[in-house]
């Protein structure tokens with residue numbers, strides 16, 4: 001049976017006159033990597049900060065394994081660990097002190113804390129930075145310190161707010177492996193990102209949030225299939241263009257098509273399945289197929305379709 005790790009029930013958060021998140025209803029299942037996507041200012045951080053009990057909902061509620069973030073914050077905090085966009089405990093001077101303090105807060109004894117902090121700092125290549133002051137660290141290193149907090153805590157629900165913004169490409173792949181590793185151990189992972197490539201690489205399901213509202217929800221492939229005429233099948237052929245035209249007009253579920261020099265570009269859904277049917281029809285009409293290309297929409301196309309906005313727009 002699929003267990004719901006998190007349930008957003010009509011969750012709404014208002015700051016003054018700004019509705020940061022508006023009536024969010026969403027279930028996240030145990031053991032999945034869920035991507036929360038949206039342009040800047042769309043409500044991702046507000047959602048995650050409320051889930052991790054930093055904020056309280058204005059209306060509605062969020063449940064973590066059945067426990068309300070509004071009424072049972074202490075219990076929720078035992079389940080949830082969050083890597084913020086930036087380290088926030090700036091009353092502490094060095095990464096080592098911050099992580100040791102964090103390890104103690106989440107329940108390790110003094111000697112266990114020392115051990116786990118060293119292990120995780122080594123895993124993330126942070127050990128050499130342990131005694132530096134925060135202001136001396138690069139953006140990517142600060143990011144890794146936040147991720148180290150989650151690896152130390154090993155929570156049942158791990159939240160990463162833009163985990164790979166500002167990190168180099170090698171570190172990015174290493175962090176994705178770490179996130180997948182957590183999932184393998186049964187952790188439920190939520191990743192907020194506006195990096196479509198990242199979402200496609202690691203997330204099993206995604207939700208697209210825009211201006212505080214959930215606009216789309218599903219597996220990446222499902223969302224791609226929701227764009228009308230989103231796939232393009234391009235066929236290069238030898239034979240009569242008129243015959244091809246008549247054929248395409250007789251087939252169902254075909255959107256627009258365009259001819260140019262014995263090539264036809266056909267806009268449709270489920271391109272891979274439909275291409276086989278089209279090619280079989282070409283063959284039965286003695287039209288020789290020379291080349292077939294299928295283009296799927298990218299996740300960027302999905303994003304533009306559901307938000308009608310550019311990714312980095314405010």
Ligand SMILES: Nc1ncnc2c1ncn2[C@@H]1O[C@H](COP(=O)(O)OP(=O)(O)OP(=O)(O)O)[C@@H](O)[C@H]1O
Pocket residue numbers: 015018019020038039040041042043044045046047194
């Ligand atoms: N503490 C706050 N006080 C007032 N307004 C806030 C506060 N936090 C967020 N907002 C507003 O709520 C809206 C959603 O912001 P939020 O930070 O949740 O978006 P986001 O999707 O995480 O953006 P980004 O990708 O830039 O981090 C924005 O209009 C923002 O200005």
